[in-house]
Every structure is written in C-alpha cells, then in structure tokens.
Amino acid sequence: MFQGYQTHGFYDEMVSPEGDVRSHYxxxxxxxxxxxxxxxxxxxxxxxxxxxxxxxxxxxxxxEEGAERIFPFDPMPRVIPAEEWELLESGLTQRIIALNxxxxxxxxxxxxxxxxxxxxxxxxxxxxxxxxxQGFHVPQDIYMHICGTDLIRDxxxxxxxxxxxxRSPSGASYMLxxxxxxxxxFPRLFEVMGVRPVDSYxxxxxxxxxxxxxxxxxxxxCVLLTPGCYNSAYFEHCFLARExxxxxxxxxxxxxxxxxxxxRTTKGLVKVDVIYRRIDDDFxxxxxxxxxxxxxxxxxxxAYRAGNVALANAVGTGVADDKVMYYYVxxxxxxxxxxxPILKNVPTxxxxxxxxxxxxxxxxxxxVVKAANESGGYGMLxxxxxxxKDLQEFRERIKANPRNYIAQPVIxxxxxxxxxxxxxxxxxxxxxxxxxxxxxxxxLPGGLTRVALTKGSLVVNSSQGxxxxxxxxxHP
Numbered sequence: 001m002f003q004g005y006q007t008h009g010f011y012d013e014m015v016s017p018e019g020d021v022r023s024h025y026x027x028x029x030x031x032x033x034x035x036x037x038x039x040x041x042x043x044x045x046x047x048x049x050x051x052x053x054x055x056x057x058x059x060x061x062x063x064e065e066g067a068e069r070i071f072p073f074d075p076m077p078r079v080i081p082a083e084e085w086e087l088l089e090s091g092l093t094q095r096i097i098a099l100n101x102x103x104x105x106x107x108x109x110x111x112x113x114x115x116x117x118x119x120x121x122x123x124x125x126x127x128x129x130x131x132x133x134q135g136f137h138v139p140q141d142i143y144m145h146i147c148g149t150d151l152i153r154d155x156x157x158x159x160x161x162x163x164x165x166x167r168s169p170s171g172a173s174y175m176l177x178x179x180x181x182x183x184x185x186f187p188r189l190f191e192v193m194g195v196r197p198v199d200s201y202x203x204x205x206x207x208x209x210x211x212x213x214x215x216x217x218x219x220x221x222c223v224l225l226t227p228g229c230y231n232s233a234y235f236e237h238c239f240l241a242r243e244x245x246x247x248x249x250x251x252x253x254x255x256x257x258x259x260x261x262x263x264r265t266t267k268g269l270v271k272v273d274v275i276y277r278r279i280d281d282d283f284x285x286x287x288x289x290x291x292x293x294x295x296x297x298x299x300x301x302x303a304y305r306a307g308n309v310a311l312a313n314a315v316g317t318g319v320a321d322d323k324v325m326y327y328y329v330x331x332x333x334x335x336x337x338x339x340x341p342i343l344k345n346v347p348t349x350x351x352x353x354x355x356x357x358x359x360x361x362x363x364x365x366x367x368v369v370k371a372a373n374e375s376g377g378y379g380m381l382x383x384x385x386x387x388x389k390d391l392q393e394f395r396e397r398i399k400a401n402p403r404n405y406i407a408q409p410v411i412x413x414x415x416x417x418x419x420x421x422x423x424x425x426x427x428x429x430x431x432x433x434x435x436x437x438x439x440x441x442x443x444l445p446g447g448l449t450r451v452a453l454t455k456g457s458l459v460v461n462s463s464q465g466x467x468x469x470x471x472x473x474x475h476p
Contacts, residue, residue, distance in 0.1 A: 001019060001424050002033060011157045011414040012426060013078060014473060024081040024474060027192055040411045043185040044075050050181040051129040056235060064401035072172055072467030074418045077182060078449040082476040088159060091343030096147050096435050099320045101336040107316060118328050125403055128318025129372050130281060132288060139212045143314040147435045153414035160346050166321040168278050171448040172201055172434050178470040194475040196445040202243035208438030212310035213273040222246045224276040225262060228294045234288050237278050256299030259306040274310045281315055323372045323406050324350060345364050347409055351402040359405045364391050384410060413458055418451055428452045430460050445473040452466035
C-alpha cells in the first residue's frame, strides 16, 4: 500500500523531506505493512460498517438530494508524539485563558479598548457582541467553556492556529466514534503504540457543566438544547447528551416561570440548572434577540440574568470567534498574560485596515478570503482556484462591507498518508483539538483530524467533501 508513496514537496506527517519514516510512525507503518491486502480490506470494511450501524452522519445545507450523509472516515491514523502534544496543550491552554480574560474585559471595564490595543469599532462592530450583557457577571466568570481550535502545519512543519471556534464547536462526537471504530478494526495497535485515551470527554464535559450550576443544595440538572433534527450537527447533539446521561431538549420542551427554567416531562415540570446550548445567541430567546425565532425559549434571558440558570458557552462568547478578532489574539495574549503566544497565527490581513484593503483587492487571486462570522467552509474564497466571476463577486462584497472580511495567504497544509484505493496517497489535513474550561482547563489528548479527500484540495470541511481520521497522541 505504501510503495511509491510521495510527499510531492509538502511537509508530510509520516515521511521526512529526506524520505525517512519519522520515528513515532515506525511501529504503525510496520504493522500496516504486515497486513495483506485482504486483511486490510476486511478491517477497513469493519470501520465502514461501524459508522453505518452507528448512524454517524452529518447534514449538508443547500443540497437538493439527500442532505444526510455518513461521515467519511480514513483508517490510517494520525500520530502525534508526546513532546509535540505538550507544546500544543500549553499553547491551547494559554489561548483559552487569554480569550476568557478578553471576554470578561470587553463586557465590563473594556481596558483593552481604552488602552488602544483593539479599536472599539472592531469589538462593538462584531455581530456577536451583545451589548445587552455589558456589566453582567457570568457563572464562575467563565465565558468560553468549550473551544475547538483549528490547527494546521505549514511547509516547515510549524503548527499554526487557523481559527478559534468558540460559539458551538462541533466534531467531538466524530472524534470519539473514530476511536471506537479503530478499536474494533485494529484492537492490538493501541497498546503497541502507547495511545492516550479520549473517552473521558463526555465526563469532562458534564463535570464542567455541573461546575457552572447555580444549584448548591441539590444535584445539578443539565440539559443539551438543540435546534432539532434538521441541524447539521444533530447526530452530535444526540450523541453527547446520551454519553453524558442528560436530556436533549428543543426550545418547546422548556418553559420559564418566575425567572426559573423548567423542562416538561411526563412527570411534570423539572427545574433546569445548566443548559449546554447548541443554538446561536440570535435564536436563544425571541423576547430579547430575534423575535421570529422558533428554536429558543421565551424568557430564558430573564432567568439567565437572574442567575437561576447557566449557559455554556455564555451569551456573547461569539465575539471571540469573530475571524477579525482572530487577528488580535496574539495582542490579547500579550496584553492580559504578558506572554508571547506559544502558538502562532497564520499571517492575516484585515479588509477594514486601509493598508490591507488595497493589498487584498489587488491580490484576491492569491489569497484565501473569509467572512467574519461564517464557518464550515461557507463564505470563503480560495483565490487561486476561483473563477473570474467569483473573484469579482467577492471584490464587491469586500467593498460593500470591509469589516466583514479577512484574507490570508494560501498555506501548504501538511499531508498525511490516506487510503485511496488501492494505495496510500498524501492528502492535506488539519486538527481540531477540544478544550474544556471548567474548574480548570482540560485539553483532550487527541482531537478531530480532518482530511481533504479530494486530491490537491486544501478544504477539509465535511460539508465541502472532507473526511476525518483518528488522532493518536502518544504517552511520554
């Protein structure tokens, strides 16, 4: 399967530029090469059947044909040695602590604005800045409880942060199911390789939710609030609620009375203490935000303000998720922690800055352009592969609303051996580790490695034709 494997000049996770197999991959490669074609095919089919039987799916918006799909999975795992992971863990911890200090500041004293580190219009012009919650104290003083930070490696093998997903980061369920599938197909490899487990994620998540609970004399009642079965991540919502042993509810299942939130059950109303919401701020409460929302709970913000219910993530967290704010994260780390960022950003241009504006417009065909509040690969332009029509369309969008766009150079993402029947070929990948901020910060040793299954593609999003593979962080 590996005969003739080529890196094509990219930084490859398994093979060095000299053509040598990196030491942390050597035991894995030895095992894979010992499999006959028939044996490997049987194991690969085992993973496929697992995903089919478990119904591991995602939805694609805008598809005329069946929108629900089985999540594509590649059986060749990604391996991260202990020393590399220590660096990532430190960098991700530093980042979420700084972002939480930033969120607390901009909803209170706004020192970072007054000191001129970030322009006020950038903060208050963010779509997700909730001025209604200025001066409001969130439970335990934590805003961003769950974060999925996207990482890539450049052509030198350096890790770079691509973006911080702080509103409703998705994909943790796929990470856990990837591990379950691999354990069924390759049960002996884990001990041989010394792979760290990831199955504590639901327990860590639940502990964090309970930590936020305003209830002090009784066991916290936690629920997961979903928009419903038409949401792209509905499988994940069901999976996480089941794994945590909590109820999954829609807005119509909750009611607010006297500033307390209750869940309708067959045995009557049950008071709810903590809501893990997978609904954007705009739709949480039609009384305060969008009046046409059919997904939220009327009066929920009143109960939240009264301190009778906690939300994860906190209302207004999305301002740190704004792609324009990403540009300022190194300055945010320096300002609040007086430290150099452990993990670097990708070089970024702001269309709202005059000097960057002209550069972006004159170099659209060389850049990746992203809308400030889009995700999942939507609202993005890959300049080098865009048509003249697309370039012109984005040029007009940027001119109409410069605040809404950033641009970055095209980064040659690292490649990883990926099964492309009948052989392994290099495909570009990224990594989304999951960070939980409760009583302390926990970075799960692993994450979702996404892979661009189309040859030459740099887009790894599942909604754009990407798949995933298991991520193996090794014991020290």
